[in-house]
Amino acid sequence: MKTESRLEKVLHAGHFAVTAECGPPKGxxxxxxxxKGKHLLGCVDAVNVTxxxxxxxxxxxxxxxxxxxxxxxxxxxxxxxxxxxRIALQSDLFGAFALxxxxxxxxxxxxxxxxxxxxxxxxxxxDSIQLLRTVRDMREAGTxxxxxxxxxxxxxxxxxxxxxxxxxxxxxxxxxxxxxxAGANFIQTQCIFNLDRFREYMKQAHDRGLTEKVSxxxxxxxxxxxAMARYMATKVAGMxxxxxxxxxxxxxxxxxxxxxxxxxxxxxxxxxxxIPGVRGIHLMAIEWEEKVPQILKVAGLDERPQP
Amino acid sequence: MIVAECKPIDEIRRMIDRYSSILLVGCDSCVAExxxxxxxxxxxxxxxxxxxxxxxxxxxxxxxxxxxxxxxxDFIEGIAHQVPExxxxxxxxxxxxxxxxxxxxxxxxxxxxxxxxxxGETEVRGVWQENCLGCxxxxxxxxxxxxxxxxxxxxxxxxxxxxxxxxxxxxNPEILCGWQLIIDRLEALGELDRLNEYVPPVDWSTSHSGxxxxxxxxxxxx
Numbered sequence: 086m087k088t089e090s091r092l093e094k095v096l097h098a099g100h101f102a103v104t105a106e107c108g109p110p111k112g113x114x115x116x117x118x119x120x121k122g123k124h125l126l127g128c129v130d131a132v133n134v135t136x137x138x139x140x141x142x143x144x145x146x147x148x149x150x151x152x153x154x155x156x157x158x159x160x161x162x163x164x165x166x167x168x169x170x171r172i173a174l175q176s177d178l179f180g181a182f183a184l185x186x187x188x189x190x191x192x193x194x195x196x197x198x199x200x201x202x203x204x205x206x207x208x209x210x211x212d213s214i215q216l217l218r219t220v221r222d223m224r225e226a227g228t229x230x231x232x233x234x235x236x237x238x239x240x241x242x243x244x245x246x247x248x249x250x251x252x253x254x255x256x257x258x259x260x261x262x263x264x265x266x267a268g269a270n271f272i273q274t275q276c277i278f279n280l281d282r283f284r285e286y287m288k289q290a291h292d293r294g295l296t297e298k299v300s301x302x303x304x305x306x307x308x309x310x311x312a313m314a315r316y317m318a319t320k321v322a323g324m325x326x327x328x329x330x331x332x333x334x335x336x337x338x339x340x341x342x343x344x345x346x347x348x349x350x351x352x353x354x355x356x357x358x359x360i361p362g363v364r365g366i367h368l369m370a371i372e373w374e375e376k377v378p379q380i381l382k383v384a385g386l387d388e389r390p391q392p
Numbered sequence: 393m394i395v396a397e398c399k400p401i402d403e404i405r406r407m408i409d410r411y412s413s414i415l416l417v418g419c420d421s422c423v424a425e426x427x428x429x430x431x432x433x434x435x436x437x438x439x440x441x442x443x444x445x446x447x448x449x450x451x452x453x454x455x456x457x458x459x460x461x462x463x464x465x466d467f468i469e470g471i472a473h474q475v476p477e478x479x480x481x482x483x484x485x486x487x488x489x490x491x492x493x494x495x496x497x498x499x500x501x502x503x504x505x506x507x508x509x510x511x512g513e514t515e516v517r518g519v520w521q522e523n524c525l526g527c528x529x530x531x532x533x534x535x536x537x538x539x540x541x542x543x544x545x546x547x548x549x550x551x552x553x554x555x556x557x558x559x560x561x562x563x564n565p566e567i568l569c570g571w572q573l574i575i576d577r578l579e580a581l582g583e584l585d586r587l588n589e590y591v592p593p594v595d596w597s598t599s600h601s602g603x604x605x606x607x608x609x610x611x612x613x614x
Contacts, residue, residue, distance in 0.1 A: 193546050196563045214550035215593045248554030253575050260551045322555035322562035
């Protein structure tokens, strides 16, 4: 065990892990975080808190993580390199650890042109792989970038994202290998809809020995409607939604589409559990956190281990 | 070369309307290559301004001139006889040209007619591509002569992000994915192994992050 993270304990004990996503509010109301967190309490091992996702200004992920921590969650702090340079990122890592946060997910982040501050300066001082290495070096060597020693280094369980469906396809396993090499302990993948392609990706990861070194959690997102399925297929970068899923959603009367979306999510969970190397799921029910317990119950994953 | 574009006439007018005589000064180097501020564009802008003022029944004196290079003193002196006869100078040079004129002609307002965009190349006639940010530490040798700092929208140094699709960038399908270009070229050269190595954080102190840069070479001084 490298850290005090509950997620690490669950994975270390060989359990199939469940994480879920919690998007902070567009404002300063901490009760929103408490409310969303309540839906997830007891039914997930850890909760990801997104960092101004799609470059839309929201409550800081450190603050929202701290609120979730106070109510008994094991938060995963998402950190993007888009908005903060290495001084701010390292400083926030110190602060996050002091607040009891024990997991961090290192990301580059969506480009600011997607969000509501399109005129913002892009920082991108580090990339996600350099951030991974930075968090790892803090934990393993007790140093910051440049090698200077620090007192009381943050000891974080370190995660990274992976998109099995982006181009260049041949490069994806290399990128995963680089992330593992740089210090990733766990991986949360992009939303999986195309299971054939995901199986192929996992095979490549397995063949390169990567599944031995890193815990891969498969990304699951339930569709709320056929319109959402179509939107994700056409408008969201790096997403692969097969046409037959869209057709399946569209064939259902509107009032029942949400149930069908959940059904598809549960089927996907059942299928990814069979894939060698998949150590858990990461449930991204976007602005639909209240459905997480139901999805997990149907999937038979609602009873979480007490490590 | 430096790539620039002419500002809209309205914006130029807002800056020069207060003057009754204006000397337009083109630059026959980079901005001529990108068809923004060379001899030809200077004549065209002069004509457009005259027309615009005519509509408002105004008749400021507008004179056109063009220098071979607006960022070097030896050339800048070429308009020394015309500058005093005008209230202001409207420069069709890049940002460096505008500021060089201001350094030489200390008592004259120098107004930019162009928006300076980037260091780039003429890819084909009518298409200019940004390909250098002047970071001060050229690493093109490791990336198949495609710059990740410039050609990747997120300046990623360790490979493509999850938004690369069909060779296009997630920011805008008009933008080619710089990492796809890097990988394709290194693959063609049989040097893909260069990308396996971890690239540490970039030292931005040699870029503009370190403050305005200046090169001083004693061997070149007069």
